[in-house]
Amino acid sequence: MGVCVQTMFLAKKWLGSLLLPLPLLLILAFLGLILLYRQHKNAGGALLVLSLLCLCLLSTRPVANALISPLESRYPTYLPASLVNPDSLAHSDAESPHYRQPQDIIVLGQPKWRMLTCPY
Numbered sequence: 001m002g003v004c005v006q007t008m009f010l011a012k013k014w015l016g017s018l019l020l021p022l023p024l025l026l027i028l029a030f031l032g033l034i035l036l037y038r039q040h041k042n043a044g045g046a047l048l049v050l051s052l053l054c055l056c057l058l059s060t061r062p063v064a065n066a067l068i069s070p071l072e073s074r075y076p077t078y079l080p081a082s083l084v085n086p087d088s089l090a091h092s093d094a095e096s097p098h099y100r101q102p103q104d105i106i107v108l109g110q111p112k113w114r115m116l117t118c119p120y
Contacts, residue, residue, distance in 0.1 A: 025055045 018024065028051035035044025057063055 021058060022055070025051045025058075029055070 018027065029048055032044045032046075032048030032051060035041075036048060038044065
């Protein structure tokens with residue numbers, strides 16, 4: 001049972017990383033090249049052009065800004081207490097349960113979990 005769960009976990013992570021926009025569009029472009037040099041020249045050329053056009057379109061600043069702006073406007077910007085002027089905060093904002101200083105920073109991807117003290 002444990003091997004099956006571990007295998008499914010690895011397959012999910014592997015497939016998830018391949019389905020991100022950049023790898024997916026590059027895979028589609030590569031498949032388009034393969035189809036272009038085989039018997040399906042029209043489908044290969046269309047797939048190659050479409051995938052590269054999508055990749056170029058998604059790389060432009062206006063499209064990237066249009067995709068990220070709803071997320072950026074939904075959540076407030078985090079400002080450390082050292083950068084915030086206490087006089088500029090409304091009384092209700094300073095007492096809000098959502099406004100608090102972080103105590104620790106957890107660094108992932110290290111051999112062991114490390115906790116750093118927040119410098120603010």
